[in-house]
Amino acid sequence: MDIPFVKLHGLKNSYIFVDLFQFQLEEEMLAPLAIDIADRNTGIGSDGLILIHPSETCDVGMRIFNLDGSEAMNCGNGLRCVAKYAFENNLVDADTFTIQTKAGQVEAQVHGTRKHVHEVTVDMGAPILQRELIPMLGEEGQQVADEAFDAGEEQLRVTAVSMGNPHAVFFVDNIDNAPLYTAGPVITNDSRFPEGVNVEFIEMVSEKEMHFRVWERGSGVTQACGTGACAAVVAAILNKKSPYGEEVTVHLSGGDLFIRWEKDGSVWMRGAAEKTVSGTFHWEHGA
Numbered sequence: 619m620d621i622p623f624v625k626l627h628g629l630k631n632s633y634i635f636v637d638l639f640q641f642q643l644e645e646e647m648l649a650p651l652a653i654d655i656a657d658r659n660t661g662i663g664s665d666g667l668i669l670i671h672p673s674e675t676c677d678v679g680m681r682i683f684n685l686d687g688s689e690a691m692n693c694g695n696g697l698r699c700v701a702k703y704a705f706e707n708n709l710v711d712a713d714t715f716t717i718q719t720k721a722g723q724v725e726a727q728v729h730g731t732r733k734h735v736h737e738v739t740v741d742m743g744a745p746i747l748q749r750e751l752i753p754m755l756g757e758e759g760q761q762v763a764d765e766a767f768d769a770g771e772e773q774l775r776v777t778a779v780s781m782g783n784p785h786a787v788f789f790v791d792n793i794d795n796a797p798l799y800t801a802g803p804v805i806t807n808d809s810r811f812p813e814g815v816n817v818e819f820i821e822m823v824s825e826k827e828m829h830f831r832v833w834e835r836g837s838g839v840t841q842a843c844g845t846g847a848c849a850a851v852v853a854a855i856l857n858k859k860s861p862y863g864e865e866v867t868v869h870l871s872g873g874d875l876f877i878r879w880e881k882d883g884s885v886w887m888r889g890a891a892e893k894t895v896s897g898t899f900h901w902e903h904g905a
């Protein structure tokens with residue numbers, strides 16, 4: 619089977635995109651295709667697969683599969699890439715439009731021209747803070763902010779936030795010493811998070827600036843995570859390290875994102891999206 623694809627990335631968090639406006643895939647193909655196409659040794663190489671599809675409720679729809687073939691409900695960097703692709707390929711009429719995700723609807727505004735969108739702002743909606751909705755086991759009805767968290771060799775404090783997908787945020791004094799490769803793969807599968815969790819380590823530089831590293835559920839260490847950056851800024855505000863309503867610069871391994879959380883309202887994400895490669899993936903297993 620020959621599958622047309624485009625590779626885009628948001629701050630080097632890269633995905634292979636298949637446009638289902640033009641090409642059809644069967645449901646049972648999606649998880650195995652994600653594993654094969656994203657494989658860095660035998661496939662194209664990326665952090666996962668994203669499908670851009672027609673939607674009955676929004677201008678365009680997005681589905682995201684991690685490197686291990688698991689499907690996630692949301693992807694911030696993916697949303698900016700989908701917005702860039704949709705506008706540059708005339709799938710949408712205006713520079714502001716809606717995108718359907720499995721976590722709900724968001725609104726994106728592209729910055730640039732039909733030939734080249736360089737930046738996208740997304741209204742990511744309100745964060746979900748109630749423990750059982752993240753979901754995280756424990757006493758229901760409460761927020762999880764600065765709670766003691768036994769991670770085996772590490773005694774940490776967690777703030778848990780869902781941006782449609784679950785995030786466990788840990789503040790550290792020095793990002794270079796964060797236990798990303800040791801605690802990351804353990805916490806992501808911790809039974810206190812029944813659906814797994816994305817794990818973020820944050821060093822605050824000032825009220826409006828932070829360093830960020832992530833171990834993503836289903837993909838491992840990536841260069842950036844858009845929903846993770848949103849969750850990190852929400853966590854900083856819940857812990858009174860940052861103010862409501864002000865843009866916070868998040869320094870990720872792959873570049874910067876600009877995040878703002880309005881009190882009792884939406885989280886706004888602004889950042890780059892770039893296209894690098896396009897072509898046809900000849901998928902032996904799909905033949």
Ligand SMILES: N[C@@H](CCC[C@H](N)C(=O)O)C(=O)O
Nearest residue numbers: 690693694695783843844845
């Ligand atoms: N990189 C993404 C998040 C992708 C999904 C995540 N690994 C999950 O399983 O929830 C982003 O930019 O938000």
